[in-house]
Amino acid sequence: xxxxxxxxxxxxxxxxxxxxxxxxxxxxxxxxxxxxxxxxxxxxxxxxxxxxxxxxxxxxxxxxxxxxxxxxxxxxxxxxxxxxxxxxxxxxxxxxxxxxxxxxxxxxxxxxxxxxxxxxxxxxxxxxxxxxxxxxxxxxxxxxxxxxxxxxxxxxxxxxxxxxxxxxxxxxxxxxxxxxxxxxxxxxxx
Ligand SMILES: C[S@@+](CC[C@H](N)C(=O)[O-])C[C@H]1O[C@@H](n2cnc3c(N)ncnc32)[C@H](O)[C@@H]1O
Numbered sequence: 001x002x003x004x005x006x007x008x009x010x011x012x013x014x015x016x017x018x019x020x021x022x023x024x025x026x027x028x029x030x031x032x033x034x035x036x037x038x039x040x041x042x043x044x045x046x047x048x049x050x051x052x053x054x055x056x057x058x059x060x061x062x063x064x065x066x067x068x069x070x071x072x073x074x075x076x077x078x079x080x081x082x083x084x085x086x087x088x089x090x091x092x093x094x095x096x097x098x099x100x101x102x103x104x105x106x107x108x109x110x111x112x113x114x115x116x117x118x119x120x121x122x123x124x125x126x127x128x129x130x131x132x133x134x135x136x137x138x139x140x141x142x143x144x145x146x147x148x149x150x151x152x153x154x155x156x157x158x159x160x161x162x163x164x165x166x167x168x169x170x171x172x173x174x175x176x177x178x179x180x181x182x183x184x185x186x187x188x189x190x
Contacts, residue, residue, distance in 0.1 A: 056082075
């Protein structure tokens with residue numbers, strides 16, 4: 001079984017080329033992106049959230065699965081990195097780029113979302129209850145990089161292990177860890 005996606009967003013290669021040029025090594029891999037697109041397609045006209053835009057690979061995949069009436073808010077603390085994403089995806093009116101620390105953003109935000117892809121510490125290793133509070137019942141919650149990554153700092157492994165260990169006890173969340181791609185968790189908000 002080949003699990004390499006056959007459909008990729010048109011702008012993805014240009015985004016990844018910019019990532020290579022600027023030394024950004026944290027974009028999601030294609031299999032993860034394809035799953036994001038598939039899950040995005042399951043929420044017609046949904047409200048989507050990404051914490052940690054990076055250079056926009058994940059957002060490009062999400063957008064490729066979103067319907068015309070859907071909306072994505074993508075939050076990133078690093079303006080230079082997000083500028084790359086904006087250059088490639090800024091023409092898509094469905095995507096709203098927010099330059100903010102996700103920790104601050106979670107404090108201020110009161111919206112309601114159908115889907116969250118959390119790719120930085122707030123909303124995953126810290127502030128998970130606050131993130132889940134923004135999700136509708138039935139909304140999906142996705143995280144990646146649960147398997148060791150070359151970009152991890154030395155002290156990161158215990159953080160991931162603790163997250164995975166605590167997840168089954170989170171009362172309003174039904175999660176499935178997946179030993180696939182970079183290591184994913186796909187969960188539904190109860
Ligand atoms: C793994 S990369 C994101 C990759 C992107 N989501 C994708 O799928 O291609 C994580 C990003 O989160 C950003 N980040 C880290 N801490 C953050 C924070 N507290 N608030 C917002 N962004 C943060 C980093 O600057 C980095 O660009």
